[in-house]
Amino acid sequence: MAAGKVADQLVEVLIQSGVKRVYGVVGDSLNPFVDAIRRSGGALTWVHVRNEEAGAFAAAAEAQLTGRLAVCAGSCGPGNTHLVQGLYDANRSGAPVLAIVSHIPTSQIGTGFFQETHPEKLFSEAADWCELLSQPEQMPRLARIAAQHALGGSTVAALVLPGDIDGKATTNPTGRTVPTPACGVVQPAAHSVRELARLLNEARTVTLFCGAGTREAHSQVMRLADTLNAPVGHSLRGKEWIQHNNPYDVGMIGLLGYGACHDAVHDAELMVMLGTDFPYDTFLPQARTVQVDSDARKLGRRTPLELAVHGDVAATLDAVQPHLEHKSDRRFLDGMLRKHERALATAVDAYTRDVEHHLPIHPEYPASILDGLADDDAVFTVDTGMNNVWAARYITPNGRRRVIGSFSHGSMANALPHAIGAALADRSRQVISLSGDGGLAMLMGELLTVRQHDLPVKTILFNNTSLAMVRLEMMVDGLPAYETDHAPVNYGEIARGCGIPAWRVEQPGDVHGALADALERPGPALVELITDPNALSLPPNITFEQVKGFALAAGRTVLDGGVGTMLDMARANLRNIPRP
Numbered sequence: 001m002a003a004g005k006v007a008d009q010l011v012e013v014l015i016q017s018g019v020k021r022v023y024g025v026v027g028d029s030l031n032p033f034v035d036a037i038r039r040s041g042g043a044l045t046w047v048h049v050r051n052e053e054a055g056a057f058a059a060a061a062e063a064q065l066t067g068r069l070a071v072c073a074g075s076c077g078p079g080n081t082h083l084v085q086g087l088y089d090a091n092r093s094g095a096p097v098l099a100i101v102s103h104i105p106t107s108q109i110g111t112g113f114f115q116e117t118h119p120e121k122l123f124s125e126a127a128d129w130c131e132l133l134s135q136p137e138q139m140p141r142l143a144r145i146a147a148q149h150a151l152g153g154s155t156v157a158a159l160v161l162p163g164d165i166d167g168k169a170t171t172n173p174t175g176r177t178v179p180t181p182a183c184g185v186v187q188p189a190a191h192s193v194r195e196l197a198r199l200l201n202e203a204r205t206v207t208l209f210c211g212a213g214t215r216e217a218h219s220q221v222m223r224l225a226d227t228l229n230a231p232v233g234h235s236l237r238g239k240e241w242i243q244h245n246n247p248y249d250v251g252m253i254g255l256l257g258y259g260a261c262h263d264a265v266h267d268a269e270l271m272v273m274l275g276t277d278f279p280y281d282t283f284l285p286q287a288r289t290v291q292v293d294s295d296a297r298k299l300g301r302r303t304p305l306e307l308a309v310h311g312d313v314a315a316t317l318d319a320v321q322p323h324l325e326h327k328s329d330r331r332f333l334d335g336m337l338r339k340h341e342r343a344l345a346t347a348v349d350a351y352t353r354d355v356e357h358h359l360p361i362h363p364e365y366p367a368s369i370l371d372g373l374a375d376d377d378a379v380f381t382v383d384t385g386m387n388n389v390w391a392a393r394y395i396t397p398n399g400r401r402r403v404i405g406s407f408s409h410g411s412m413a414n415a416l417p418h419a420i421g422a423a424l425a426d427r428s429r430q431v432i433s434l435s436g437d438g439g440l441a442m443l444m445g446e447l448l449t450v451r452q453h454d455l456p457v458k459t460i461l462f463n464n465t466s467l468a469m470v471r472l473e474m475m476v477d478g479l480p481a482y483e484t485d486h487a488p489v490n491y492g493e494i495a496r497g498c499g500i501p502a503w504r505v506e507q508p509g510d511v512h513g514a515l516a517d518a519l520e521r522p523g524p525a526l527v528e529l530i531t532d533p534n535a536l537s538l539p540p541n542i543t544f545e546q547v548k549g550f551a552l553a554a555g556r557t558v559l560d561g562g563v564g565t566m567l568d569m570a571r572a573n574l575r576n577i578p579r580p
Helices: 006-016 028-038 052-066 078-093 141-153 190-202 218-228 261-267 313-323 331-352 364-373 386-394 415-425 437-442 446-452 468-476 491-497 508-520 544-559 563-574
Strands: 021-024 045-048 070-074 097-103 129-132 156-162 206-210 232-234 249-252 270-274 289-293 307-310 379-382 402-405 431-436 457-463 502-505 525-530
Touching: 006 028, 006 141, 006 156, 021 052, 021 415, 028 045, 028 070, 028 097, 045 446, 052 070, 052 078, 052 097, 052 402, 052 415, 070 078, 078 097, 078 156, 097 141, 129 141, 141 156, 190 270, 190 289, 190 307, 190 313, 206 218, 206 261, 218 232, 218 313, 232 261, 249 261, 249 331, 261 331, 289 313, 364 386, 364 457, 364 508, 379 386, 379 415, 386 402, 386 431, 386 457, 386 468, 402 415, 415 431, 415 437, 415 446, 415 457, 431 437, 437 457, 446 457, 457 491, 457 508, 491 502, 491 525, 502 508, 508 525
Parallel strands: 021 045, 021 070, 070 097, 097 156, 129 156, 206 232, 206 270, 232 249, 270 289, 289 307, 379 402, 379 431, 431 457, 457 525, 502 525
Antiparallel strands: none
């Protein structure tokens, strides 16, 4: 395609950068860009979504799965503001995403014109790079800088493009540039390696706490754990990379945590944080900590450190391994593994006793069935809220499966849009959206997107007619649930109205058959599971104040006349509090 206009030149740069599609909603200020895509002969395609926020989520998922640059676009004004939510998520997830941010005509900027925003201010937090293309002479250079910034930093770049500029004639040839999709490996400094070896050798007991930065370091972490006889815990983002084939696994800490990870990181003489920027510092020991990360900006911002090592996790562990002394004492490791096994057994007994007959359906039951039915390389996209808990505890990683969610930004409604991007990245791969009714309701129009593009997305909806995580947060604060529970909605009927085959499941005996049928059929499908709103999961370690909060919440609900539900819920969850 000859680059006659700025929009044509932008499309050429995107194609050269490996971009396959652009997610968005068409609008007048985007018209030259959209038309240039139409004239690209299929080299670049437009994916129509129902909300630009969903387009940004979809681009983020595609980028995380492929490692390539993904692109979304928004027209001026409201199109811009809709993009922000999904771009925040992409930024905090480390997804290389370029947003084409349309703007009002240049002559109108600053006049309070119709749909005027100030994109360079608006995107200053959601994007790491945001610049205005104000004249054709800046092309193609500015587009290449934007693409490379997103790719090189695994982050978000926003190119602001006024609607009158992208329709103007080009002044510079497009040429060709080979983008750099990945950065080099950060090698640790020699003195850091020596000090790390000293601390590991001197510590009587060590626990390894792993995050998403261990993605390429599974074998190195296992070798280190074997050398040190160290328990290995993980964050939610680290689960998919480090839990599989891991005989040292002690689970996860945090609000969604389970197992013996909390005890392992607090009882060890030294905790080593590997590739994690775990945000909940109240769950971390505030001493005796070493942190290894390829991003030096993350070192020490969660807990005081005895040593900060700037380096790639795999490279750092390879460098330190020859200097380590094997620890022969397994008592700490074996004790934590036994405690982990007991914690899992207690949780299974408490949550899944007679679960095949529990009404309403207990959500952990279909989660466990789904784990067994899903493909070994399935992509799970997970809504924020209680679905994070079920995914964390029941989706089994194996090194090939992916679990994508808004784990750092914590946005609702991310699962279905993420699934759209995942399915378009690879239509042959099974994509399963673990959606909550709160999240699905927020961006429900994206069911139409799934149907329009005939995407093989399987939406598994946990419908408890409640914002259950918010309900739990109210309870631990000693407050009765308020405005968290809502009137029932038949989402299966809505899906069928969109042209998507759907199953509505109210009996636990029907769960397996419905999930199997939906996963086996071609094209999109939705399974609506009517689940128990009282199935609230607590972390394995909670404080006295949180226990008191449950008691206060139950008491206040009794005074308000809501005796049965709150007391039943309190009993069901308080029995899982670990005994001293």
